[in-house]
Amino acid sequence: MNVIAQVFVVVAGLFHVAVFALESLLFRRPSTYRRFLIKDEAEAAAARPWAFNQGFYNLFLAVGALGGLIWGGDEGHAVALFSCGCMAGAGLVLLASDRRMLRAAAAQAVPPIIALVLAAVL
Template identity: 75%
Template sequence: MNTIAQIFVVLAGVFHLAVFALESILFMKPSTYQRFLIRNEADATVARPWAFNQGFYNLFLALGALGGLVAGGDKGHAISLFACACMAGAGLVLVAADRRMLRSAALQAGPPILALVLAAVL
């Protein structure tokens, strides 16, 4: 995998680590749960178990992307690109589920899509 694609894999991984922190660690802060279109603490309390679980999905995707780069070689790069494909797919699902999440979906899916394209063409 070329260096430019690897940079986008790292960006995708770091973004998903940040989302893990928001969903699994910081979720009950009003400034955090409001990012996810949750209006009040009572609703955030109901959503907390799902957010916690979803945060770990993001952590595992980040570890796949970054760990694949660290492992290196064709197999490691394949793991990184598979994680990026999953991230891209999740971003598409997010915007399909709620158009108000377009910005978040673009942030989630943009870097991994660029990593996939750049890995394929360069």
């Protein structure tokens, strides 16, 4: 995998680590749960279990992307690119489920899509 594609894999992985922190560690804060279009503490309490789980899902994707790069070789790069494919797909699903989440979906999907394209063409 070329270096430019690897940079976008890293960006995608770090983004997903940050989202893990928001969903699994910081979700109880009003400034955090409002980012997910949750209005109040009652809604946040109901959403907390899925947010916690979803945060770890994002962490595992990040570990796949970043760990694949660290592992290196064709096998490691395949794992990194598979993780990027999952990230991109999840971003597209987020956009399809709620158009108000365009910014979040783009932040989630664009870096891994760029990584996949660059890995394929360069």
